[in-house]
Amino acid sequence: MNQNTTRELLNYLKDNSGFVTSNELANVLNVSTKTIKRQVKRINDDANALVIKSEKGRGYFLDYNIYLYKKDSLSFMDKEPLNKIQLDILRELLLTSPKFIRLDELMDKYYLSESAIHVAIRKIESVLADYNLVIVMKHRHVQISGSEKDIRDALIYLILNANNEYDFGNLTDILESQIKDPDISFAIRQKEYAESALKSTIPYPYNVNLFMHIYILLNRTRRFVKISMDDKTVRSLDKQISEYPEIFSVSTEILNNINRYLHVNVSKNEIYYLFEYLISSRLNSIIGDKNDDTLVKTVTDLYIDIVSHDFGIKIVRGSLFTELFQHILPMINRLRHNIRLNNALIDEIKTEYGQLLQSVETASLQIEKDLNLPHISQNESGFIALYFAKYLEENNNQLSAIVVCTTGIGTSELVAAKIRKSFPNIHIENVISSFELDDVIKYGKKVDLLISTIPLRKKYKMPVVVVSSLFSLRDKNRVQEVVRNLNEPIDTSKFLEIPIETKELSKDSVINMVSQKLGLLTGLDSRRINKAIYDREEKGNTTITNGIVILHSIINDKFPNFVGISVLNTPIHTWKCLDNTPVRIVITFCLSQENVIHKSNVKDIRYLSRNLADDDFVDELSNSRNSKVAINLIKRKLEESQC
The missing domain is CATH 3.40.930.10 (Mannitol-specific EII; Chain A)
Structure with missing residues (x-):
């Protein structure tokens, strides 16, 4: 279990007020129950306290008070970013992997002491855990070990910083100005050749991924790194190669161009890597016409059904279905080929559309399980959440609500802020005191819902939800149920x-x-x-x-x-x-x-x-x-x- 999953374990327990069984945690986090048990022990040992308690037959429970006091002592909660020298060492190790590099060579090159180089390697190792990569030390030599895909992903997102929200033009301009490398122009030309030959534009962020893949290939090949691909992986691509021979031909020609550019013969396995990247891009003019869309349609329908149910709204499929379908088609190819797609906006999505993202992630977990698909990451769920956010904003299927408390300030403003964040389909018309409520209802704009931090003595025509001033997960669920009832018409x-x-x-x-x-x-x-x-x-x-x-x-x-x-x-x-x-x-x-x-x-x-x-x-x-x-x-x- 890597450090991201450790955070996911804590976050899942935070979002559940009661006990959660080890089987449920294992299913949600896609690990074994033994791993859950080991991870709980690690968290408690790290905090030197029972942050997560367990009871036989009931499962695990997060002691929130202890967690708040001890979270700063948990080593995996926040990782200090690598400094420039550590990034340079990481770049060198990634580019030369799977070769070993002598520790003395790194110490001399970067003027580091014995202790400083070991500190750097430990920090690098903690960062690499998110990419399923490990540091191997042997006889004062060091290497990064892991799959070729994971090594390239780490280069793309850690070294070339492609997870920033740059479009293709901005990213290549920045790289050219900072690195001044002719390989950049060559990689751009190969991306343009693929688009021209396939008569299809490769959209962002797929164009960035393809460009980065070619650029990194040039750098790694120059270091005489031989790339291997599992025979099983090659065989799994045979069917798609027969379905899309034009994409395979373009992949072959790009490899020929690389051979001529580098004056070497790069491993033919690279054709398969290039093919995987192209087949997982949104080349709808090619893939969309031939693909058996039954699975894609099922996945799209499930996302719409689950999210509309969670939010208690009726979604008219129309353009939303079309846009989601076109996104999910290449997404399924990415899942099958284990191609990582970072989402530059994921932090903003969490902040602006937290409840919507949570709903999409719930749908992703169910879809993985029901359709036996590989894990759908939070980054992928974030992209899908944006389509729903756009739909909600364009169709404005909002319910109007008034938030009530004793004074109309303080707690009710906090609750209103949390509602706006959690429920994009609720528009807060007013935040008022209980004394003002009758007049506002009598003379003000008609509203669908009252959300109050105090019990209301009178009965009103619209539903009333009483919530705590902290607006807990339980409160969110109660509001969600009322919203669902309001939006579901009686037939x-x-x-x-x-x-x-x-x-x-x-x-x-x-x-x-x-x-x-x-x-x-x-x-x-x-x-x-x-x-x-x-x-x-x-x-x-x-x-x-x-x-x-x-x-x-x-x-x-x-x-x-x-x-x-x-x-x-x-x-x-x-x-x-x-x-x-x-x-x-x-x-x-x-x-x-x-x-x-x-x-x-x-x-x-x-x-x-x-x-x-x-x-x-x-x-x-x-x-x-x-x-x-x-x-x-x-x-x-x-x-x-x-x-």
């Missing part, structure tokens, strides 16, 4: 009359009739409806009181949810409710399993379920003469619940 058109015409009334005959009628009315397979109802009945009683039963049919398919209402002329005396009354009213929930899992499009059903716990409503419903009267009563009650 009472899904309530269907199910007339029961059989004379021989029994539990089985009614269930069979309900299944057949629902199948006819919805177009679903009545046999699947019937089986799902019986599967639920086997698990336990679904009757309530006053002659009412609630059948459940949850089907693994995509469709809008339906609720069937049947009022029987004659009660079924062989089918009794909890209060021993015979069943007369049959309510059937016919639900899509996907909607149940994601809790989407189920607001009407949630409200109906809550109202069925209201004795007055149940009494009124049980007196319904027929299905039509019952549905009208339910519609009226749902409309009242929404107010």
Whole structure:
């Protein structure tokens, strides 16, 4: 586990107020439970305190008070940047890897003592951990060990500083002015040749990655470094090479140009590296026409579904789907080929769109698991979050809210600031005291939501969420649930009359009739409806009181949810409710399993379920003469619940 993952472990525990099992942590961080255990011990040892506590059968718990006091003593929390000499040593070690360099040679070249060179190497080693690279010391010689991809990534982002937010033109201008190296012009020409030959512009930041790859290749080859590629990796590319021969041909020609430029024969394996970089760029005019887009479409749909559910908003796919699809297509290629893409704006995204990024990262974890994809990094999730941020700003699907506290200053301003950061779809209309609230509601602009740091004595038409002055994760979740409810419209058109015409009334005959009628009315397979109802009945009683039963049919398919209402002329005396009354009213929930899992499009059903716990409503419903009267009563009650 590297230091980034150590921070992720702490951050995950910080965001969860209770215990988290080792299995959950291992799944989220993509490591083993043994690694979690070792890492917890390391953190506690480093702090010389029980920062993370554990209980058998419950998991791990972050003692937040101890963490606040001890976080500065955790060595991995903040790494001091390398100085110029240390960066020069790092550059030399990376460029010559996997060759060893004598320690004496480095000491003489940079005028360092024995102790100073060892300090430099320890600091370099801590930085390299983020790139899965290690320092190897042997007989007073030192080398950097790791995969070729990771070595080049470290050169790109640590030495050439390509993670700054420069476009291609700015970056190459800066490098030319600082380094004054003819290799830069050559690498630019190869990038331009690829675009010309493929009749496609390589956009930022893919153009920077390709340019850097070629530039670093020139430098490493001059040091007589032989590059190797695993035969397994080469074989895995064979299918894509056959699909995109023009890209493979361009990769071959660029290598020929490099051979002529350096007057050497570079390893033919470099063709495969170049091919990987090109295939993982947004060459939509080539890749988009040939790619089997089923996986890309599924990933795009999942991101939109999960984020829209988290934020409680209905997203119209349109341009958002198109833009995400075009981004995710090369992203999947990058994941498959282990190509790292740093996000220059990740810190700003965390600050400006923290909750949105968190939602996208949650989606990324689920997508990895469900579709068996490689790890989707925070950098990649950050790029995707920007597409959603753009959509939210352009469509302005915002709810208006008022933040209330005792005085209207202090805690409420803090809460308002945190809400703005966490919820881009909530617009804070005002921050006021509880004394001003009635007048503001009476004479001011209509708002959708009240968020208060104190309990409010009166009842208001809009929802009220009481939160703590610190606006904790629990508070965020409560606000998120209310926002989801506000944005999810009640669709009472899904309530269907199910007339029961059989004379021989029994539990089985009614269930069979309900299944057949629902199948006819919805177009679903009545046999699947019937089986799902019986599967639920086997698990336990679904009757309530006053002659009412609630059948459940949850089907693994995509469709809008339906609720069937049947009022029987004659009660079924062989089918009794909890209060021993015979069943007369049959309510059937016919639900899509996907909607149940994601809790989407189920607001009407949630409200109906809550109202069925209201004795007055149940009494009124049980007196319904027929299905039509019952549905009208339910519609009226749902409309009242929404107010």
